[in-house]
Amino acid sequence: MGEDLERLKQRIPLLEYLQRHNWTARRVGAQPEFVGLCPLHQETRPSFYVNARKNLFYCHGCGRGGDLIRFVELLLDLPFRQSVAHLEQELAPSAPASELLQQTATFYQLQLHRHPQAIRYLEQRGLRDPALIEELGLGYAPGANLRRHLAALSYSFDRLLQVGLINSQGRDAFCRRVIFPCRQHGQTINLYGRSIGTAFPHRLWPRSKGGLFAWESVRHFSPVILVEGLFDLAALWQAGFRNTTCAIGTHLTPTQLAQLGDRSGRSVYLVFDQDENHAGQTASGQLARRLEGAGVSVRIASLPFGHDPNSYFVAGATAADFAACLHQARSL
Numbered sequence: 001m002g003e004d005l006e007r008l009k010q011r012i013p014l015l016e017y018l019q020r021h022n023w024t025a026r027r028v029g030a031q032p033e034f035v036g037l038c039p040l041h042q043e044t045r046p047s048f049y050v051n052a053r054k055n056l057f058y059c060h061g062c063g064r065g066g067d068l069i070r071f072v073e074l075l076l077d078l079p080f081r082q083s084v085a086h087l088e089q090e091l092a093p094s095a096p097a098s099e100l101l102q103q104t105a106t107f108y109q110l111q112l113h114r115h116p117q118a119i120r121y122l123e124q125r126g127l128r129d130p131a132l133i134e135e136l137g138l139g140y141a142p143g144a145n146l147r148r149h150l151a152a153l154s155y156s157f158d159r160l161l162q163v164g165l166i167n168s169q170g171r172d173a174f175c176r177r178v179i180f181p182c183r184q185h186g187q188t189i190n191l192y193g194r195s196i197g198t199a200f201p202h203r204l205w206p207r208s209k210g211g212l213f214a215w216e217s218v219r220h221f222s223p224v225i226l227v228e229g230l231f232d233l234a235a236l237w238q239a240g241f242r243n244t245t246c247a248i249g250t251h252l253t254p255t256q257l258a259q260l261g262d263r264s265g266r267s268v269y270l271v272f273d274q275d276e277n278h279a280g281q282t283a284s285g286q287l288a289r290r291l292e293g294a295g296v297s298v299r300i301a302s303l304p305f306g307h308d309p310n311s312y313f314v315a316g317a318t319a320a321d322f323a324a325c326l327h328q329a330r331s332l
């Protein structure tokens with residue numbers, strides 16, 4: 001039991017769990033320590049501290065502290081055993097959930113070729129290589145037929161609702177989205193859906209985003225190229241930059257940070273969006289400092305203003321143009 005608990009806590013670091021639940025924090029001092037508003041009591045000034053190395057929290061406001069399981073006990077008002085069960089079920093990509101996600105991804109993959117609007121969308125984003133579309137397992141969720149398909153495979157309505165694949169009206173949660181399955185160790189652990197219509201563009205199934213995208217095939221490269229979005233990754237893979245990975249956003253989980261630092265001497269190119277509000281540039285700088293702190297050598301590449309890697313290729317850039325951007329990348 002004790003060993004299992006240690007493994008559970010290692011698999012779901014406290015900081016990552018909190019961030020997944022939208023806890024925002026700033027780093028304090030040289031220690032891997034973070035402070036933010038306490039999720040357990042009402043406060044206006046941050047007094048909730050997390051030590052990422054020790055995997056412990058303490059709140060100076062309400063005087064409570066402990067490990068991840070203690071946090072779940074307090075947050076959800078559950079007894080110890082139920083808290084452990086809750087974590088196991090909610091966060092660990094359990095085999096049945098992974099199977100269900102894989103069934104869903106396979107179904108969406110078949111739908112892609114039956115919906116010309118989805119193929120047109122991929123073309124607009126510059127994705128034309130059928131072999132790459134197949135390799136990435138890209139799919140399309142038209143919106144109202146997943147439930148029937150999975151019911152035939154004896155998944156109940158309640159189960160699909162509970163895991164968030166359909167809404168209470170029985171429609172697909174990923175309705176009218178191009179789907180990228182996120183895989184890890186041969187299992188589908190999450191789905192990312194990009195809206196092709198007017199809905200909010202990005203949707204990630206509310207579970208762990210897992211490690212870096214396709215890390216198993218990218219990890220043996222140095223340098224590695226890190227981009228924000230999966231369409232950026234697809235464009236770069238299509239142009240031959242197979243050493244590209246993606247964190248789905250500019251925020252890296254501790255797991256993803258650890259992956260980039262998993263071998264000595266690795267260098268990383270950050271190629272984030274060049275946007276007007278400088279969000280991408282600010283994120284690059286912050287991430288570069290964190291990575292340098294972890295012993296990774298970082299270069300920040302700048303694309304022409306207003307571009308991300310995907311739009312850059314759509315606008316006609318070639319692999320040589322992109323290589324030139326990498327060549328001009330600067331260190332901190």
Ligand SMILES: [Zn+2]
Nearest residue numbers: 038041059062
């Ligand atoms: Zn508190």
